[in-house]
Each structure stands twice: as structure tokens, then as C-alpha cells.
Amino acid sequence: xxxxxxxxxxxxxxxxxxxxxxxxxFGIAAGLLLAIVGGEMFASRWMPPALAGTHLLVLGFMLxxxxxALLQFLPVAAGANIWxxxxxxxxxxxxxxxxxxLLVTAFLSQRSGLFLAAAIGLALGLGLFAVVTGIALWRTxxxxxxxxxxxxxLLGLVATLSLGILLATGLARGSDWPLLALTDLHAAWGLGGxxxxxxxxxxxxxxxxxxxxxxxxxxxARSLPLLLLAVLAGWSLTFDPGAAGRQQVxxxxxxxxxxxxxxxxxxxxxxxxxxxxxxxxxxxxxxxxALLGVxxxxxxxxxxxxxxxxxxxxxxxxLLAIVGVxxxxINxxxxxxxxxxxxxxxxxxxxxRAMPPTMHQMIPERRMRGQFYLHLAxxxxxxxxxxxxxxxxxxxxxxxxxxxxxxxxxxxxxxxxRAFKTRIRADASDRRx
Amino acid sequence: xxxxxxxxxxxxxxxxxxxVAAENAxxxxxxxxxxxxxSAFLAAMETHFDTxxxxxxxxxxxxxxxxxxxxxxxxxxxxxxRDLFRQMDAALESRDATAYxxxxxxxxxxxxxxxxxxxxxLYPMCDRGLDAQAAALGPVLRERLEVE
Numbered sequence: 001x002x003x004x005x006x007x008x009x010x011x012x013x014x015x016x017x018x019x020x021x022x023x024x025x026f027g028i029a030a031g032l033l034l035a036i037v038g039g040e041m042f043a044s045r046w047m048p049p050a051l052a053g054t055h056l057l058v059l060g061f062m063l064x065x066x067x068x069a070l071l072q073f074l075p076v077a078a079g080a081n082i083w084x085x086x087x088x089x090x091x092x093x094x095x096x097x098x099x100x101x102l103l104v105t106a107f108l109s110q111r112s113g114l115f116l117a118a119a120i121g122l123a124l125g126l127g128l129f130a131v132v133t134g135i136a137l138w139r140t141x142x143x144x145x146x147x148x149x150x151x152x153x154l155l156g157l158v159a160t161l162s163l164g165i166l167l168a169t170g171l172a173r174g175s176d177w178p179l180l181a182l183t184d185l186h187a188a189w190g191l192g193g194x195x196x197x198x199x200x201x202x203x204x205x206x207x208x209x210x211x212x213x214x215x216x217x218x219x220x221a222r223s224l225p226l227l228l229l230a231v232l233a234g235w236s237l238t239f240d241p242g243a244a245g246r247q248q249v250x251x252x253x254x255x256x257x258x259x260x261x262x263x264x265x266x267x268x269x270x271x272x273x274x275x276x277x278x279x280x281x282x283x284x285x286x287x288x289x290a291l292l293g294v295x296x297x298x299x300x301x302x303x304x305x306x307x308x309x310x311x312x313x314x315x316x317x318x319l320l321a322i323v324g325v326x327x328x329x330i331n332x333x334x335x336x337x338x339x340x341x342x343x344x345x346x347x348x349x350x351x352x353r354a355m356p357p358t359m360h361q362m363i364p365e366r367r368m369r370g371q372f373y374l375h376l377a378x379x380x381x382x383x384x385x386x387x388x389x390x391x392x393x394x395x396x397x398x399x400x401x402x403x404x405x406x407x408x409x410x411x412x413x414x415x416x417x418r419a420f421k422t423r424i425r426a427d428a429s430d431r432r433x
Numbered sequence: 434x435x436x437x438x439x440x441x442x443x444x445x446x447x448x449x450x451x452x453v454a455a456e457n458a459x460x461x462x463x464x465x466x467x468x469x470x471x472s473a474f475l476a477a478m479e480t481h482f483d484t485x486x487x488x489x490x491x492x493x494x495x496x497x498x499x500x501x502x503x504x505x506x507x508x509x510x511x512x513x514x515r516d517l518f519r520q521m522d523a524a525l526e527s528r529d530a531t532a533y534x535x536x537x538x539x540x541x542x543x544x545x546x547x548x549x550x551x552x553x554x555l556y557p558m559c560d561r562g563l564d565a566q567a568a569a570l571g572p573v574l575r576e577r578l579e580v581e
Contacts, residue, residue: 355520
């Protein structure tokens, strides 16, 4: 088979960027929510503000960035061409953003109509996204661990979405469904089945690329997504809200598999040929250490009697996973993707007539590094605030500031892009006149 | 038996090593070593591009009739990388480590995603499409890449 791959199917630059530039706004909102609510937010993961904050991060920050990145990544890296990407982005992006706001407002106000409205918006937006990316991934001639991981991750997204819609409907109708146990399953699919498999699949591609490390061991790369999915499928198929022990086994099993990915990534990074420790590298390393932290914490909470009934344990793990692993990894990746895409599009625009600004001229390294340290401080204080509620408000402010700085850095890159584009257009019209 | 394009895959690794050596010399502020390392890297890259553009791609295009497909895009990306070579070279001439790091970082992403497209898609297509000529073409590719 000769695939008709021109490699030229990268979407217009506004397709990923509208998602990337929206993500930090939700991060700021999550930080401010914590700064307003204070330590009460971390008393239990079932507090409405905690659920609202979680969804600001997972739907608002993570999913925005991940959807935008996939629309770019699939055609370029996986040979999976997206059907009418600008139209898809134009529908998915606003639906995702509005639904996230609706859902967060629903948690804070407990109004059933808002839960339903958010569920409908997400079903439409993410449903369209899943269908379009699913078709692209189904039809791609490319093979390999990354493509397989992306396909499985998409299954994870659909499972998360389905459970989320079920939960939203249950909350709206005040049903007697086992909402707490279903929420555990929803969170496990979202973080393990979608986000982590996606991160792993993308890592197989970018970790060797950015730091010139050896490739991931082939057996690990192929089996990791399958194992995670098997654990989640087993948990779902034998779902029994009364069997807490079985849930714990599935949870520990899934987290143990995840830690194999973290260890493998850290070992590859140690063997990197390129010694530059740039901001992306540092963010990625923090993400992997946080993933190991999730494993250790999960073991401690399961094994230590003193922690077993402590509701803050789950909050601690949630923060480590969401802010420590995923926000860190996404933040670091954005610092490569956004400047590189800017350069690439400008390069294509001006041909060989002019030299567009290169990546660090879009976002200076010291600014990325400064924001990295702020993110690290915010993460540290967020984790400390789980046990010392007095720290919650400053932690929220720090996190909001870090996300604001990220947004500022990304906007700065867009500014450089626009200025250069204006210049080459002016030069072109000068030559014509 | 190794595939027709195996020497090209191997040469990618070699070019990566030279890229790192030049980057390390700049980071250490050893400008005369950086000059030598960058020259070696750029020479290896040009050898690689020339081998593809003058030997592999024409053979692939003749065998498959695909003139406007992947090889066109690969040639375009070669040109984009040559643009960055000039920027790295200019940064090194003016001993501007920041400008060098920026151009090198951009080149690295460009070069790696280019290599992955070749190694995952184009080279396998060449291995299949040029199976009949492999005996004649293989030694030419190896010889060209071993010149430096």
C-alpha cells in the first residue's frame, strides 16, 4: 500500500492556538477559586468547590490543551489527516470552553439545569472531536506504539465522557445511583485511560526528539497502554459500588503500571545525548517525579491505617496527578509546540526571502524558566496546603500567577508571530509597488 | 539482510551526535572547537541531503511516479533546515550563544520530526518501492554517506 502522504496536512495555525491560548485562562480561574474559597476546598474531594476546581483544571486546562495539540499532532506525527480541521476546531473549542464554565457553575450553584446543559455541550463537542480524530486514527497508514496509544487514549476519552454524562444526569435528577463509586471510575478513566495513555503515546514521540534519548523499550511502549486499559476495563466490567477492596486493587494496579512509564522516561532522560536542560525538560522531569509520587502516595494511603480514612489523601493524590503530572507536562510541551509552530508557519509564509525569528526569540528561555520555578513553587504550596489549610489562599494565588505567566509567554510568542507576519506582508507589497 | 535505507537511518544518528558536539562546544564557550564541530555537522547534513535529493528521491520518484508527494515535502524541509544552518553559522560567527541556542533548538525540532517522517513513512516506502534496484542502489548510498 502506498499511502498518499504529502506530509502537508498540518492545520492552519489558529486551529491549535485557540485551544492553547484558552487553557491558561482556566488555570487562572482554578487558582483564583482556591484563593477565594480557601482551605475548605481541600477538606474533601467531594466539596462542591473542589469538584468545580478539578473540572476547571481537567476540562478547562488539560482537555483544551490536549484537544488542540492532537489536532496538530495527528496529521503531522501520525499521518492521520483531520477532516476540515478549522471547522472542527471552530465547533469543538467554544463548546468545550462554554461547557466547562457551565459545569463549574453547576457544581458551585448545584442547579440541575446547568449540569444537563454542560452534559449536552460536552457530548456534542467531545463527541464530534472523538468521531473526527477517531476516523483519522482509524484510516492512518502509520503504525507503531504512538498510533496505538492514541487510539486507545481515544477510547479512554469516550469512556470518560460517557461516565461524565451519566454522572451529570444523575446529579441533575437527584437519582439514587452510586454516584461516588461512579465518580471514582470516571476519574480513573479520565486521568488513566485518556490523559496518561495520551501523554505516554506523545512521549514516545517527543522525549527522544527533544533530548535525543534512546527510544522507549518497544515492549514497554506497546504494553503500557494495553495494561492500563485492561485494568480500567476490568474495573468497569466488574463494577460493584460495594466492593471497595476490588477498587483499591485496580487503583494500585493502574498506578503501578503508570509508574513504570515514569521510571522508563526518567531513565531515558538520564541517558540523553543532548545535555541542555531547558524549561520543557525540567517540566517533564517534574511531571515524571510527580507520577512516581502518585504511586508512593497511593501505596501509603492503602497500607497505612492512619491515612485510610483521611479524606485529604485523595485530594493530595488528585493535586499530584493533575497539577504535578499533567499541568506540568502540558506546560512544558506548550513551550516547544507554540514557538516551533510559529517559526514553521512564518517560514512557510516568507519562503527563503527572510529569516523568521527562531524559537527562543518567540519566548526567551529565562522567561520560560522563571515561569517553571513559579509553577514549582505553586505545586509545592498546593501540596502543603492539603495539610495546612492556611496556605490554601496563597497557593491558589501562586498557581493563578503561574498560569497567567504561561498565558503571557504564549501571547508574547503570538505577538512576535504577528509582528513578523505584518513585516513580510509589508515587504511583499513594497516589492510589488 | 539490512534494508536499503538502513545507512540513511544510521547516518541520522551520526548527524545527531555531531549536532550535540557543536551545541556543547557553544555552551562551553569554546568557539574554535564550536567552529570545527559545526562545520563537521553542516558537512554531514549536506552529504545526507545531497544523497537523498540526488540518488534516493529520483529513484523513488522514477519507480513510483510520485513526484509531488512525500519527496517534494522532504526537499522543502531540507530547504527550511538549510535556512537554519545559515542562522546557526551566522550566530557562531558573531559569537552569539543565545542566538545559536535559539536557532539550534528550532533546527533540532525541525530535524527530528523530519527524520521521523522519513524513518517511519518515507524510508519504508522506498524499501518496498525500490526492492528491485536495492542491489545496485545500496552500495551507492553507502558510498556517498561514507565520503566525509
